[in-house]
Amino acid sequence: MYCKNCGEEIDDRAVVCIKCGVPTEIHPVNDELSGISIAAIICAFFVPLAGFILGLIGMQNAKNQKSKSLAMAGMIVGLVIMLIILLVIIFEFTLLLKLMETIPTQPTALLFV
Numbered sequence: 656m657y658c659k660n661c662g663e664e665i666d667d668r669a670v671v672c673i674k675c676g677v678p679t680e681i682h683p684v685n686d687e688l689s690g691i692s693i694a695a696i697i698c699a700f701f702v703p704l705a706g707f708i709l710g711l712i713g714m715q716n717a718k719n720q721k722s723k724s725l726a727m728a729g730m731i732v733g734l735v736i737m738l739i740i741l742l743v744i745i746f747e748f749t750l751l752l753k754l755m756e757t758i759p760t761q762p763t764a765l766l767f768v
Contacts, residue, residue: 689713689722695729699736707733 656679658665658672671678692713699706706729713726 687719687722688725689717691716692722692725692729695726696732697729699729699733703733703736703740705733706730707737 656665656667656669657663658675658677658679660677661672661675663672663674665672665674665679669679691709695706695709695713697706698709710726710728710730710733713729714723717723717726
């Protein structure tokens with residue numbers, strides 16, 4: 656391809672002319688990460704539900720594959736942590752029920768020797 660300003664032959668993938676510096680018609684690929692995707696992965700560790708929701712929003716608004724991947728990671732991490740919390744709550748509740756079964760319902764008389 657040729658530069659539209661100076662006529663110099665340039666690479667077909669060039670973003671600017673190497674001789675005069677004028678931009679070509681080719682625009683660089685947007686490689687920036689979405690702020691929502693970054694927030695999703697961070698929030699997933701501290702507030703899993705918020706990380707999951709931000710991940711959903713980030714997946715819909717992502718402009719490139721990196722942002723989609725990061726949003727998906729936020730969703731997965733948030734979901735896994737929520738499941739772990741749920742399992743811990745269920746485990747603690749069953750332990751509490753078993754503990755309550757061992758407590759006598761009627762007070763026993765104290766024996767003095």
